[in-house]
Amino acid sequence: MALFSFHGDHMQQWLLRVDRLSTWLGQAFAWTIVILTLGITGEVFARYVLNEPHDWSLNGQIMLYGTLFMMAGAYTLAKNNHVRGDVLYGFFEPRTQAWIDLVLYILFFLPGIVALTWAGWTYANESLAIREKTFSATPLPLYPFKFVIPFAGGLLLLQGFVEIVRCAQCIRAGEWPSREEDVEEVDVEKLKEMVKVKDEDIAALDKFVMPAGGSK
Numbered sequence: 001m002a003l004f005s006f007h008g009d010h011m012q013q014w015l016l017r018v019d020r021l022s023t024w025l026g027q028a029f030a031w032t033i034v035i036l037t038l039g040i041t042g043e044v045f046a047r048y049v050l051n052e053p054h055d056w057s058l059n060g061q062i063m064l065y066g067t068l069f070m071m072a073g074a075y076t077l078a079k080n081n082h083v084r085g086d087v088l089y090g091f092f093e094p095r096t097q098a099w100i101d102l103v104l105y106i107l108f109f110l111p112g113i114v115a116l117t118w119a120g121w122t123y124a125n126e127s128l129a130i131r132e133k134t135f136s137a138t139p140l141p142l143y144p145f146k147f148v149i150p151f152a153g154g155l156l157l158l159q160g161f162v163e164i165v166r167c168a169q170c171i172r173a174g175e176w177p178s179r180e181e182d183v184e185e186v187d188v189e190k191l192k193e194m195v196k197v198k199d200e201d202i203a204a205l206d207k208f209v210m211p212a213g214g215s216k
Helices: 008-029 032-048 057-078 094-129 148-173 188-195 199-212
Strands: none
Touching: 008 057, 008 148, 032 057, 057 148, 094 148
């Protein structure tokens, strides 16, 4: 554990820098949602109003969605928001959670993401060598999209190492270190305080609404 404890402040700064990188890239590629929305809307208009569909449109949409999906991986890991079956996990002490995460990262995450990045790099270079294109009357170049695979895998691997370091720090300190913040779920209690709503007010509203809903 000594590797993860020297120069604690500098290590924490490095971890947060990686968080910021993953966050910035995730937010940047999130704009592909806007491009996808405009593209799909435009294609629907061209197909059903102008009767001039584009054969390349679907391939472009698939590549954009794939890029969005892959580039969201490191961002979601940085926010600790990947789907987790935490029926029991949430009741454990932070140190126990960290041990579980560390074992799972080493046994499953690292081998899988290393394989994804390595295979993706080979896959992308083979595509580049033949200047691979989509199968359509108006083909689109496919090899630039395939390079997203090793890039996203490498970024996810980097964020994974950050999470492994956090596990080691939590095992030592007994609490999870801080991470870069972004959006967060709505805190109902804080929301009540902001709008000055009391539980009694909500209960009174329920009594007023229930008869109107026809439940009685």
